[in-house]
Amino acid sequence: MTTIGLPVALGIIMLGLGLSLTPADFARVLKQPKAVLIALVCQLILLPAICFGLVLLFQLPPVLAVGMMMLAASPGGTTANLYSHLFRGDIALNISLTAVNSVIAVITLPLITNFAIAFFEPFDDQLGLQWSKALEVFAIVLLPVAAGMIIRRFWPKFADRMDRPVRIASVIILVVVIAGAVASNWSLLVDNVARLALITVLFCVISLTVGYLVPRAMRVASRQAVATSFEIGIHNATLAIVIAQSVLGSDELSLPAAVYGVLMFFVAFGFGFLIRGRSGEREPEAVASS
Template sequence: MSPGRADQHNSRMDSWLTTVGLPVALGIVMLGLGLGLTIGDFRRVAAYPRLVLIALGCQVLLLPALCFGLVLLFGLRPELAVGMMLLAASPGGTTANLYSHLFGGHVAVNVTLTAVNSVLAVVTLPVVVNLSADHFLGDAASIGLQFDKVLQVFAIVLVPVALGMALRSRFPRVADRLGRPVKILSVVVLVAVILGAVLKERANLADYFLAVGAVVLAFNVISLLIGYGVPRLAGVGRRESIAAGMEVGIHNSTLAITIAISPALLDSTEIAIPAAVYGIVMFFTAAVFGYLVSRRRAPAEAGRGRTA
């Protein structure tokens, strides 16, 4: 194959991955989320109203404001600044549920928060990103996520969740059987798309990590501390606070990356860089955080056991 034809072939492959692969992959991910949710997950809000309000307030209002301050403090380039705000506006994901389970959190609370926040994000995420783009880029129309794109986000994100929940409700055995294959398929497609984006920008990866590594780390640590500390200060139990800490502190970086590089939405690899770096950093910071709060919990429980 000649160099010219090879370039055309690679270009077509990149185009197919971003225009077809990304929406399909995101739809599969959201379908998998829906397969694991029930109406009861949303009804559970009534059992933890104060915690849900506190956690969602931190997630939707406090974190974007703090992230905006960090972006200004670190002086990020406009595209990277928008990428950080996109990350801050992204809801928690299944990784938060896993970490909560590993470190003694109340997993049912995680499921509830993920369910509610995923629905809220359909509205809040475009608002945060548009305001950020208008502030940092000057011309919000230069990127794809405008208010007239909300319906596209709705179709790609919320409809598959609703379909998954409908399957879970009507055909629970089918949902159980589909759960694992859907997760595997979504991981395969997403890895292919994200690797394609990484390879395209491989020459700049070290620079990007240097540019956003510190702010990503600071944002992740602050998110974890706020997610755990604010509920504790409000008198919420430790297990529930651990769950809130994981939910607020572990953002869905996969969703942020997909929105950033999808041509139908933001169509920018550079905007995806903060979420990509965050996706690596948060595995370690969340593990350290989980270990520390677990160590604090263990002596307290041991003390109660001796006095009993």
């Protein structure tokens, strides 16, 4: 499952993302730079810093600390698009942010992971994500997305037909991957579930809150704030699990992402109802101001 199943599962998820993308999704970033810039600053700088503070506060063991930092460095997951649609967010902004984040993560994820490994020193025999392993991250993240975009460019009808089945398969695969990671590390999980559950739930709540309140404070429209909230708050746990187990070869390193991946669904769902009520009241003002 680790050597073949996990990369294949993530590849299918990222292929599904590519099937929904066009070059216009990247160009759209230039049309609404304010919301995108705020989201990227929160995603790439603010949240890793907050996660680092939480890790120190909770005094996690070194391997789990690195796992949390790797989770914080992961881009938004495709599940964010589903939640944004459910709670009336700006889907186009979600798609654009996911596209940009996935590209940037090829650089930032290895950098943040290497910083965490150097700081917490969980391994005695390796220095972190070296260039060869960073290339693996590139292949895992971007090649399936590029393949999906090529399919959509030259065979758009086929891409449209495959969009829904691949989305459904992605959700099923996500659940299976997380369940497999939990099952294969059950004893480790039982030993650390209390501290991991608390810190992952807290990090998820903070991520969602930052993703909503910071854009609203900067006068970003309500629907865009809902989109950035889920894009920032729902991290790609599957990517973190794949890199931990397949690239770095550590099952324990994947535990924070596995626990987060389970609890995130419930936290994000409850948060969505909370902000939908608030955004529904403020939407006319946001539309008028824009």
